[in-house]
Ligand SMILES: Cc1cc2nc3c(=O)[nH]c(=O)nc-3n(C[C@H](O)[C@H](O)[C@H](O)COP(=O)(O)O)c2cc1C
């Protein structure tokens with residue numbers, strides 16, 4: 001088989017006999033990197049992370065070392081570290097495996113990161129539905145505290161920091177970092193207007209705060225272990241390390257696959273690792289990195305000059321290398337790596353209606369374009385799937401999305417707009433065809449008032 | 454308000470963990486809801502007094518977050534993920550079948566008070582869809598072949614003590630303390 005997984009973060013995920021308790025973790029060399037890190041100067045650790053080129057794994061892909069550099073260290077206020085374990089972007093299920101199967105990896109990563117940025121206290125904001133995950137993390141923290149890996153005077157270094165597990169309560173918007181901070185302060189998860197509220201300057205309790213994703217913080221452990229420059233050799237220019245692809249939808253073997261950035265293509269992932277389409281089916285469309293990223297259509301061609309190599313490329317979906325740079329060159333994003341696959345049995349109008357039901361439900365309601373636009377799109381696309389579409393709806397839909405994009409406080413606006421815009425670009429003909437045949441019994445419609453998928 | 458002694462104890466143990474009392478709003482809402490089954494007006498006032506904030510601030514939170522509820526529900530709470538990956542694998546069918554088997558419409562509670570069925574958004578287990586969360590327990594790959602067994606489990610849960618059933622951890626999982 002051409003394609004190889006390269007498991008760093010997921011080394012022990014699904015390994016027979018591997019458990020979440022600290023003894024198992026210690027037997028596998030756990031907390032050694034933390035001990036080593038505590039001997040180093042915090043600023044040197046930050047430099048390693050900067051040199052590693054690590055980008056955030058929560059969706060936006062912002063360079064982690066750069067974010068840490070923005071920390072306001074002059075204010076004299078305490079610094080906080082927050083782990084974003086909200087994992088609620090549809091199609092994304094990678095953080096869950098770390099939390100449930102290897103919680104100490106996350107805790108060690110957090111302890112190292114907290115020391116590097118000199119945080120006073122750390123929080124794990126975990127989505128409320130992961131109640132068992134919260135239980136596992138709490139127990140792991142207690143175990144780590146009992147052994148002196150977190151809490152007072154960590155490993156006799158004189159540095160102290162504790163971790164508190166904090167449960168959310170079912171709101172997607174609390175994954176957005178400023179919404180998360182508001183929620184952690186005990187309020188509605190309303191994202192804050194940036195500026196002035198860049199968390200690194202004015203975050204939790206108006207103190208400098210770093211919010212990082214579960215996978216990002218776990219990666220930090222490996223960066224410190226191998227050194228920033230070594231880590232930067234994995235992957236491609238501008239996108240270092242590995243990515244976990246959580247593949248769901250219409251494939252033979254859905255699941256999670258950890259792959260060195262750029263070392264394989266979507267075709268290899270979907271055919272070799274995921275076993276290809278279901279019997280008798282053909283792939284039709286792919287959402288590459290969580291439901292808000294722009295959809296790709298099998299059969300379309302992507303051309304241009306590759307930003308890294310300068311080489312011209314002419315790819316189908318199957319040829320796109322699995323890295324953030326190549327995906328961006330194809331007009332979409334790697335996001336969280338949560339890839340949703342649809343085959344030729346899928347009605348794209350139902351797909352967009354399903355997504356709009358999600359984003360409409362999850363808008364926090366602060367900005368008019370997002371609140372009104374996402375609810376309108378939700379109502380409209382649902383009506384369309386029930387057989388009451390008008391040809392002009394297709395353009396109207398695109399128009400509403402265009403009015404939302406770039407006019408909102410947080411990126412939820414883009415999360416609503418991008419799926420609609422990309423569907424419009426790639427499946428407009430399918431929409432119009434379905435609408436044209438609405439009366440003659442062709443196609444699926446749902447009389448019950450909700451989309452069938 | 455009558456809270457179980459261990460709920461009160463858990464609540465007290467949370468205060469030293471946070472630099473600011475208001476941060477305890479979500480944890481307290483969770484604990485009181487687990488204890489009482491829902492958050493009554495009285496409960497919200499109690500939480501507000503405990504945190505020394507306006508009751509309105511608690512209501513604001515309770516009405517924003519989908520997991521908090523202001524009315525009691527059935528003994529067993531069935532949540533079916535309806536988001537894209539699960540839907541592509543038949544979540545809508547799964548929900549319809551459950552509604553039929555438990556004589557309960559989604560969004561409501563069955564007449565015997567045993568079940569509440571809800572559609573929920575992605576629960577981050579999309580590779581094993583359709584997924585159904587029954588109280589704290591997650592059931593994966595709930596397609597047509599698995600439904601018989603799932604329905605039997607749900608019915609079994611309804612005959613158990615509701616509070617224990619609702620907060621029982623998945624096998625092999627430690628208890629949650631806060
Ligand atoms: C609407 C919205 C939802 C988000 N949900 C999540 C989430 O569930 N988990 C997450 O880690 N990041 C999420 N993010 C991204 C965070 O805002 C933030 O960029 C990230 O947690 C930073 O961590 P990183 O730099 O390690 O990626 C979301 C962003 C937006 C706009």
Ligand code: SF4
Pocket residue numbers: 173190191362363364365366367368370371408409410411412413
């Ligand atoms: S874009 Fe939407 S979710 Fe984000 S702040 Fe505005 S209304 Fe809220």
Ligand code: FES
Pocket residue numbers: 090091092534535536537538539540574575576577578579582584
């Ligand atoms: S779509 Fe159902 S768990 Fe994610």
